[in-house]
Amino acid sequence: MTRRNGVILQQRIVALIHDRQLTPGEALPTEPMLMDLLGASRNSVREAIQALQALGIVEIRHGHGTFVGSASLDVLSPSLAFRVRSRTPSGIGALHDLVEVRELIEVGLIGQVAGTLSEARLAALDALVARMATDLSADRAFHALLYESFGNELVLQLIALFWNVYHDLEASLDPPEDRIADVVANHQRIVDALRGGDATEARAAMRAHFTDVKERVARAHTWAAR
Amino acid sequence: MTRRNGVILQQRIVALIHDRQLTPGEALPTEPMLMDLLGASRNSVREAIQALQALGIVEIRHGHGTFVGSASLDVLSPSLAFRVRSRTPSGIGALHDLVEVRELIEVGLIGQVAGTLSEARLAALDALVARMATDLSADRAFHALLYESFGNELVLQLIALFWNVYHDLEASLDPPEDRIADVVANHQRIVDALRGGDATEARAAMRAHFTDVKERVARAHTWAAR
DNA sequence: AGCAGGACATTGGACGTCCCACGTCCTACG
DNA sequence: CGTAGGACGTGGGACGTCCAATGTCCTGCT
Structure with missing residues (x-):
């Protein structure tokens, strides 16, 4: 044919x-x-x-x-978002999988950059954590800046893509939640670990962050109305 | 507007x-x-x-x-393949980044599944390694089967997507290479480590596999004619 | 009665033509 | 010399017509 x-x-x-x-x-x-x-x-x-x-x-x-x-990978976000929504009849399994992929990538990546960040870079991350409580985009910027020194443009776009899709879908989870204080604390723990140069602790901090995210997803039942 | x-x-x-x-x-x-x-x-x-x-x-x-x-993520392969090709004026940097993302994901994932695979599953992986020398698709099937038990459909499709795009582009690298024997040996080492239940060795074996792939890419100069 | 074959309706595929909206660039006017 | 206005080229969009693929259903033969 x-x-x-x-x-x-x-x-x-x-x-x-x-x-x-x-x-x-x-x-x-x-x-x-x-x-x-x-x-x-x-x-x-x-x-x-x-x-x-x-x-x-x-x-x-x-x-x-x-x-x-x-x-650029971000043009693919409609496809990814649709995929996750459509494979979620009532539960939230597909969104959990998405978070798990983010965890997999970022836990691996932070082990690569731990110990390589300058104090100036760490201070910039501190500033982003401070803004995070009032500016959601600081969260995305945090993850982008964190891995910028790794020098892999593709992985940066991948992380941004998953971040965008997750936060797009998270906004319409039912019930809604606002645990921004925990999110800020988790990110601060990551920066602290990096400043200490402890790769293992940095990985643990990143994993703890995503464990919280997965729990937030697990508490949701379905999508809110459009 | x-x-x-x-x-x-x-x-x-x-x-x-x-x-x-x-x-x-x-x-x-x-x-x-x-x-x-x-x-x-x-x-x-x-x-x-x-x-x-x-x-x-x-x-x-x-x-x-x-x-x-x-x-399904595989509809996105034209976009990914185009992205890698277009960002590679003469060098091969973007393809290296692609392999690095595969390494990041798979090294992390194999640590999750190490010690959880049944002997039947390991035997099936052995069989795929045996076929690998003559059937390229056994390579893809190997990675798919390896992580199937993880229960994350998204990551399976992601790995398949990257595998497809890499092998599509690898086929038109100049100069061409055929190191299938090394590839088979690398995969066998991975199965052996898994059978031993040694997660650290399994991660090391996976990393060694991708180190070889990255070196293969680094030896290439440009794309062959279409 | 059962089944094979074809007629038919439905659906997407493709083409051609026309006019509109938007940007660029050049010209003509002040 | 500077700017406003228009000519030109580009994509945006709408019909209308016909073609092709598919599935269904009816007919007629066995």
Whole structure:
């Protein structure tokens, strides 16, 4: 069988990007040009481009053109969020799994960076902990800054992706909870362990943080109304 | 500004799925119905649906209908593969990062399952190692079976996703290499450590495996021709 | 009565055309 | 010289028409 035609068009456009060695930010051929290059109608070309945009492979700018995208992982958050929601008939198992993956990655990662952080970096983490009680985004920034020195852009985006999806879904858990004080304390314990240069204690602190998160999930029963 | 209209249509369709509590496999309204429900033309509706299909949120069957998808992570592999390729102007840094993420996850996970595997499971892993030399898919199956007992479907799909993307890209590395004997030996060492119930040795064996993979990547210079 | 085959309705796939909205850039005017 | 305005090119969106794939159901043969 010839696979789904729409998928083939998408693959041909991706192949065109590779063949021309276009890099993120560069312009793709215009829609009329693609119609000619691919021998397809404008509708078909647009459908393929829309699909590629959903995957972050291209970026469309109205009135300007279509450009190669960077495929940042955060474009995948709708898919991940949907996946978790849909696999959660009434319970919360899929969300627990998501937190467990975060735990797995971050407990492993913090062991890699423990002992490598400068005092300036630790002070910046302290500042983020202080802001955390009133600014949720400080939480995300904390985890990003923590692992920045590891030098792996992919893992940073992965962690940010999971953070975003978790907090998006957590906000609609029923019943809602606000244990921000515990969250702040857990993060402070992590920084303290890092300042002490104790990798084992840092891992334990990170694991304790996620244990609390898993318990928060376990206490929830279902999703709140949209 | 009101965000991109196409994205809004996608969100409205996802909201419709949630509102009607449709579960994976159930049918969505037909395209004419969606045109009426969303007040959009068929082209716009189709573009939105195509984008959702690219994210695995819906599944389209020609002549049958449109159905809720399961958002399996493997639909995201085109995006991940593109990301790694595009961020690799001439070097191979992004692929190294990908392997490093695999290492992080699997080294952490094997510590969780070490000592919990039955002899039957270990024998099945032995059998996969034996097939590995001639059947590449045994490698993927090995990692899947290894962590199956952990009971986290998300992490299984994540590992499969990264495995697929890595091996897809590895196949077009220049120069090509065939170190299948080393790969088999590394996997055997992992099974042996698990049979001994030694979690520390199992982690070390897994880390050694990925160290070899990272070195294989480091020896490559660029992508081969398509 | 049972089953095989085809006609039919339904659904998505594709194309062509038209007009609109948005950005850019150049020109002409002050 | 600076700026306002418009020309141009790009993607956004809407119809309308026809094609293709699928599943169903009815017919007719055995």
